[in-house]
Ligand SMILES: Nc1ncnc2c1ncn2[C@@H]1O[C@H](COP(=O)(O)OP(=O)(O)OP(=O)(O)O)[C@@H](O)[C@H]1O
């Protein structure tokens with residue numbers, strides 16, 4: 001389908017009784033802060049729980065890391081958003097949570113629950129994964145409490161990201177996000193995951209059709225829905241694109257955007273892949289940062305691809321080189337003459353802009369910095385903490 005000459009869509013959030021309630025409370029001075037974020041103050045809301053990821057290959061544990069889309073997402077948003085953007089994260093963990101001092105949870109502490117921290121076993125296959133084949137089998141071993149509507153802060157946000165991993169973002173919680181946030185971006189994995197019987201070894205993660213879930217009716221009030229190519233058939237791209245913009249990530253091939261009336265392919269960046277975990281999460285956050293910088297959706301997807309590629313080059317939640325981040329921000333400052341977040345405006349534009357190719361070229365140079373840094377840090381003899389899931393098998397468990 002050829003891109004339409006002009007494409008814009010209304011923002012997700014419509015005034016309704018809850019927002020009115022918040023407004024009334026603000027007027028009465030009951031709640032501080034809030035209000036629709038202006039250009040000088042853009043606050044985002046991330047909803048989804050941190051988790052424990054156990055990486056297995058050939059039946060052996062080859063790595064244990066902090067996981068959960070909220071960890072990857074806040075890591076990128078904190079690093080790549082324009083200076084005036086801030087973030088609130090609503091995440092739940094148990095008393096067994098092992099990563100309270102890791103960067104993302106330390107900056108955005110989770111709520112402590114009596115139930116154990118959500119935990120996944122990711123079983124990597126020995127076969128070289130194709131760009132579209134599932135690269136790992138996931139089992140949910142523990143599930144923390146769901147995140148309820150009442151767990152969300154009682155104020156409004158410029159944008160929200162619904163990024164559950166284990167069904168913790170309930171339909172009513174997503175609905176409240178939509179009411180509180182001017183634009184909501186959703187990871188399909190938060191909506192379509194089902195878990196087989198929690199037998200010994202945990203419940204296998206499978207997918208259900210989005211249309212058969214209570215989330216389907218909320219889609220017209222969602223701005224962007226991101227799905228991996230494995231999840232896309234369950235989302236039903238042709239139906240969903242009539243309700244919101246759908247982004248399908250295609251691993252090392254980059255991504256495609258589908259909106260009502262147009263579509264675009266966005267090219268990937270080079271990466272030395274060591275662990276695919278969190279690529280989709282980092283993509284979504286890079287994409288949201290791009291919108292915050294004022295890019296069109298297709299241009300913002302470049303930033304999504306950039307951070308997706310950066311994520312696969314490290315095991316677990318990546319640490320970004322400050323020089324690389326500075327280079328990226330300089331590129332964006334130069335490309336976007338006046339950052340004026342589309343997230344905060346009245347419409348989104350989807351089209352590739354005239355700066356797209358130049359932006360891709362400049363970011364490609366920054367991506368090469370990541371690859372070079374990775375190669376310099378991990379010579380063949382190095383079996384430190386940046387080795388690949390393959391290399392990890394040679395480490396003592
Ligand atoms: N090997 C790679 N090389 C370059 N970029 C990659 C690679 N793998 C992933 N990416 C980037 O990350 C984005 C998301 O990757 P992918 O489609 O694998 O998501 P995903 O399956 O949801 O990932 P995960 O479930 O591991 O978080 C891709 O669209 C691409 O931009």
Ligand SMILES: O[C@H]1[C@H](O)[C@@H](O)[C@H](O)[C@@H](O)[C@H]1O
Pocket residue numbers: 051052053066067068069070072120138165189277278279280281
């Ligand atoms: O940490 C990971 C990551 O957040 C992935 O996106 C998700 O698919 C997994 O369930 C989770 O364990």
